[in-house]
Amino acid sequence: xxxxxxxxDDLQKRYGALVVSDHVSLxxxxxxxxxxxxxxxxxxSTLVGQIAGSIRPDGGRVAFAGRDVTxxxxxxxxRLGLAQVFQTSNVIGGFTALDNVRLAATATDGxxxxxxxxxxxxxxxxxxxxxxLGRVGLAGRETVLAGALAHGEKRALELAxxxxxxxxxxxxxxxxxxxxxxxxxxxxxxxxxxDGEIPMLIVEHDMATVFRLAHRITVLIGGAVAxxxxxxxxxxxxxxxxxxxxxxxx
Amino acid sequence: MxxxxxxxxxxxxxxxxxxxxxxxxxxxxxVVAAQVFGQSFWTTLATRAAILALAALSLxxxxxxxxxxxxxxxxxxxxxxxxxxxxxxxxxxxxxxxVPLAFLGAAAFAAPTGALALRTRGVYFIMITLAFAQMAYFxxxxxxxxxxxxxxxxxxxxxxxxxxxxRNDANxxxxxxxxLAAVSLFLHGTVxxxxxxxxxxxxxxxxRTAALGFSVxxxxxxxxxxAAGFAGIAGALMAEQTGFVSPALMNWHRSGELIVMVVLGGxxxxxxxxxxxxxxxxxxxxxxxxxxxxxxxxxxxILAVVAGRVADLGRLVGRRG
Amino acid sequence: xxxxxxxxQILNGLQFGVILFLxxxxxxxxxxxxxxxxxxxxxxxxxxxxxxxxxxxxxGHFGLGLLVGLAAALVLGLVMEMVLxxxxxxxxxxxxxxxxxxVILVATDGVKMIFGPAxxxxxxxxxLSGSVALMPGLLYPVWRLxxxxxxLFVAFLLWFxxxxxxxGMLVRAGSTHPEMVSALGVDIDxxxxxxFAFGAMLAGFSGAMAGPILSVEPHMGDTVLILAFVVIVIGxxxxxxxxxxxxxxxxxxxxxxxAFATDLLRLVVDxxxxxxxxxxxxxxxxxxxxxxxxxxKPSGLFTGERATWTK
Numbered sequence: 001x002x003x004x005x006x007x008x009d010d011l012q013k014r015y016g017a018l019v020v021s022d023h024v025s026l027x028x029x030x031x032x033x034x035x036x037x038x039x040x041x042x043x044x045s046t047l048v049g050q051i052a053g054s055i056r057p058d059g060g061r062v063a064f065a066g067r068d069v070t071x072x073x074x075x076x077x078x079r080l081g082l083a084q085v086f087q088t089s090n091v092i093g094g095f096t097a098l099d100n101v102r103l104a105a106t107a108t109d110g111x112x113x114x115x116x117x118x119x120x121x122x123x124x125x126x127x128x129x130x131x132x133l134g135r136v137g138l139a140g141r142e143t144v145l146a147g148a149l150a151h152g153e154k155r156a157l158e159l160a161x162x163x164x165x166x167x168x169x170x171x172x173x174x175x176x177x178x179x180x181x182x183x184x185x186x187x188x189x190x191x192x193x194x195d196g197e198i199p200m201l202i203v204e205h206d207m208a209t210v211f212r213l214a215h216r217i218t219v220l221i222g223g224a225v226a227x228x229x230x231x232x233x234x235x236x237x238x239x240x241x242x243x244x245x246x247x248x249x250x
Numbered sequence: 251m252x253x254x255x256x257x258x259x260x261x262x263x264x265x266x267x268x269x270x271x272x273x274x275x276x277x278x279x280x281v282v283a284a285q286v287f288g289q290s291f292w293t294t295l296a297t298r299a300a301i302l303a304l305a306a307l308s309l310x311x312x313x314x315x316x317x318x319x320x321x322x323x324x325x326x327x328x329x330x331x332x333x334x335x336x337x338x339x340x341x342x343x344x345x346x347x348x349v350p351l352a353f354l355g356a357a358a359f360a361a362p363t364g365a366l367a368l369r370t371r372g373v374y375f376i377m378i379t380l381a382f383a384q385m386a387y388f389x390x391x392x393x394x395x396x397x398x399x400x401x402x403x404x405x406x407x408x409x410x411x412x413x414x415x416x417r418n419d420a421n422x423x424x425x426x427x428x429x430l431a432a433v434s435l436f437l438h439g440t441v442x443x444x445x446x447x448x449x450x451x452x453x454x455x456x457x458r459t460a461a462l463g464f465s466v467x468x469x470x471x472x473x474x475x476x477a478a479g480f481a482g483i484a485g486a487l488m489a490e491q492t493g494f495v496s497p498a499l500m501n502w503h504r505s506g507e508l509i510v511m512v513v514l515g516g517x518x519x520x521x522x523x524x525x526x527x528x529x530x531x532x533x534x535x536x537x538x539x540x541x542x543x544x545x546x547x548x549x550x551x552i553l554a555v556v557a558g559r560v561a562d563l564g565r566l567v568g569r570r571g
Numbered sequence: 572x573x574x575x576x577x578x579x580q581i582l583n584g585l586q587f588g589v590i591l592f593l594x595x596x597x598x599x600x601x602x603x604x605x606x607x608x609x610x611x612x613x614x615x616x617x618x619x620x621x622x623x624x625x626x627x628x629x630x631g632h633f634g635l636g637l638l639v640g641l642a643a644a645l646v647l648g649l650v651m652e653m654v655l656x657x658x659x660x661x662x663x664x665x666x667x668x669x670x671x672x673x674v675i676l677v678a679t680d681g682v683k684m685i686f687g688p689a690x691x692x693x694x695x696x697x698x699l700s701g702s703v704a705l706m707p708g709l710l711y712p713v714w715r716l717x718x719x720x721x722x723l724f725v726a727f728l729l730w731f732x733x734x735x736x737x738x739g740m741l742v743r744a745g746s747t748h749p750e751m752v753s754a755l756g757v758d759i760d761x762x763x764x765x766x767f768a769f770g771a772m773l774a775g776f777s778g779a780m781a782g783p784i785l786s787v788e789p790h791m792g793d794t795v796l797i798l799a800f801v802v803i804v805i806g807x808x809x810x811x812x813x814x815x816x817x818x819x820x821x822x823x824x825x826x827x828x829x830a831f832a833t834d835l836l837r838l839v840v841d842x843x844x845x846x847x848x849x850x851x852x853x854x855x856x857x858x859x860x861x862x863x864x865x866x867x868k869p870s871g872l873f874t875g876e877r878a879t880w881t882k
Binding site for chain 2 (some may be wrong): 602606608610655659664665666668669670672673674675676677678679680681683684793797800801803804808846847850851853854855858861862865866869870
């Protein structure tokens with residue numbers, strides 16, 4: 001396997017007496033879709049925060065694209081190519097769908113400190129943004145205010161904002177939360193089409209999605225990694241069945 | 251910024267009236283008329299309106315576009331005025347030197363204080379900007395070389411390559427209106443350019459904007475410093491007009507009045523600040539002519555506006571900004 | 572500078588700090604518990620002084636006048652909360668700033684209309700108007716000592732109210748978990764009303780106590796308000812203990828700075844530059860201190876686990 005895009009090395013985080021990350025180590029390969037699952041309260045969101053840079057670990061390291069990013073904030077990690085899709089819809093509600101994607105494109109295309117040229121006149125950015133919207137199935141919705149989009153459309157818009165940045169890695173925190181069955185399937189196929197193109201870490205409750213997409217799955221229980229393995233290995237693991245799937249020990 | 255023009259005639263008239271250029275053209279017409287009919291009072295009033303409009307416009311930029319409620323905008327304004335006084339004492343009177351110096355002086359104050367204030371949010375930001383502005387007030391009050399509490403007259407109005415062009419009030423009016431127009435144009439461009447988009451995005455959703463890779467802190471700091479610089483230019487113009495500089499220019503009530511101008515005019519549009527400033531100057535002038543307690547009237551107007559939840563002149567006439 | 576002069580300035584600093592504490596204590600609770608930006612708190616201080624001055628003049632007795640003044644300040648606080656501020660607590664900060672600034676303009680000019688722009692008299696009660704010898708060669712005004720003592724008494728009272736009583740427990744809970752407090756059947760609006768009116772009365776008390784030594788005039792609240800903000804930023808929003816410590820620090824630093832900066836500066840620069848720069852540096856001292864706090868503890872000295880009195 002080539003150099004992993006993301007490597008968590010012995011991450012520790014506690015809130016008071018509560019241990020939320022218990023010596024977590026994890027790798028996502030350069031072409032891998034990796035899923036992170038675990039029961040509620042397993043510490044998934046805290047781990048996502050530590051990967052994204054919004055939460056500082058108490059100990060351990062985060063390496064991204066071969067660099068130690070442990071001390072970097074959210075925006076610097078984003079500029080290195082780490083794109084995020086949040087758990088709750090997180091778009092700029094007052095901007096149109098196109099402006100949201102255009103804004104995202106700006107972040108990875110030269111300086112944002114430009115004061116004269118209207119953003120709307122930057123044709124290349126507009127074209128890229130429109131293409132990204134088309135790819136996630138939002139063609140024709142360009143001029144709608146993001147705040148007025150349906151829930152599933154917002155999720156797709158977020159994905160477009162990630163894709164237009166041509167990221168080196170996608171961090172998806174429950175991208176299917178709150179979407180209907182049809183929408184989930186569509187988004188899952190969309191992510192599947194990126195397989196081999198962009199490596200991902202996806203936190204998801206929808207097991208159909210997880211098994212469809214993930215090359216490897218990590219199960220987090222009580223802040224610690226219980227097991228990392230392929231879908232079949234996870235299905236077969238007794239510890240997972242007890243703790244996560246809620247089955248009684250035989 | 252995304253207002254769609256109303257199809258009705260009345261709507262179109264309103265749209266033209268609310269256009270940023272209209273207010274500035276209106277001020278210019280007042281000056282022309284005042285010259286033609288020899289009414290110097292109106293020239294003075296239009297100049298004052300243009301100066302305060304420039305200060306309010308700069309505040310409207312950070313407050314409206316950036317969502318940063320700065321309660322210390324009187325400080326850069328006053329510093330700009332002191333730059334004129336101090337530079338004049340040092341023999342610098344050329345307008346091409348004074349305007350950039352006023353900008354830089356105010357920006358130099360805003361950069362460190364803004365960087366500290368921007369480490370905090372909400373209530374803290376309001377209190378800290380107010381506190382630092384008060385610090386500037388007391389520091390200049392203590393500068394006995396420049397008049398201390400009482401203030402001091404400037405050596406004379408600015409020159410252009412040695413020519414005492416601004417002895418003529420009308421020329422000063424043109425300078426103020428010209429600078430207001432130039433800054434409006436610049437900020438209008440900025441609002442629509444990349445920088446303005448990032449600034450508004452950070453206002454609406456800070457976490458998202460950071461996650462996209464933008465440095466929210468640096469964006470806000472640049473906006474804050476730019477706004478202070480423009481307020482400094484306005485303060486320099488105020489010193490030119492009144493010929494007198496004192497710490498009273500940066501009294502915290504002025505910071506409050508600038509916020510009032512921005513919000514009365516509608517903070518989401520740049521032009522709102524200009525309209526709000528003109529409205530407050532008119533209230534001050536005409537209420538002030540009838541009673542010395544005109545601020546009580548202004549206070550009641552503010553309370554009425556807040557009470558009626560119509561903090562936007564635009565909405566009063568049925569247009570959304 | 573002599574030792575007695577230093578002692579006098581320290582006492583003056585404490586007395587000033589106590590005045591600030593009385594204003595900041597109510598304000599920090601209003602900020603912390605209600606997340607409400609109240610610029611009009613300085614108005615309460617100013618109006619408290621005017622009400623007391625009027626009542627003292629009418630009754631001819633300071634103590635009686637003070638009681639009437641405090642009751643009136645409390646009633647004013649209640650009315651302001653019910654008429655205006657109640658409707659603003661859940662609005663954004665900009666609207667709160669605007670509305671309370673409007674109140675300042677109305678109140679300041681209103682007081683000018685009624686009492687005139689010139690300072691009015693508020694005399695120290697006869698019995699407390701003298702000075703006492705604290706040590707040989709150190710005569711200090713009794714009234715200033717009374718201010719220090721009453722401020723420390725209020726601090727004790729607040730500590731008792733907040734940590735030892737039911738209402739204090741509700742205030743503490745209300746600041747962190749308002750929804751839980753409402754779920755317990757406590758009327759959160761009533762709680763806020765109480766906090767607000769009590770804070771207003773404290774500010775009024777502060778104005779009444781400061782009235783005889785500073786002057787009772789329409790703008791007297793302005794300076795105190797902004798210094799109270801500095802106190803709250805240093806002490807941490809919502810922390811009464813932080814407000815107490817920060818008030819005393821600000822009172823001391825400001826008073827000692829103004830008294831001694833020029834002399835100290837003369838040790839390193841010549842006389843005329845010291846005379847020039849001294850006052851300017853002294854007036855910056857507390858703000859620079861605030862800046863240092865912001866750099867090292869952006870949320871104030873007494874927030875988080877160390878803030879015991881609420882928040």
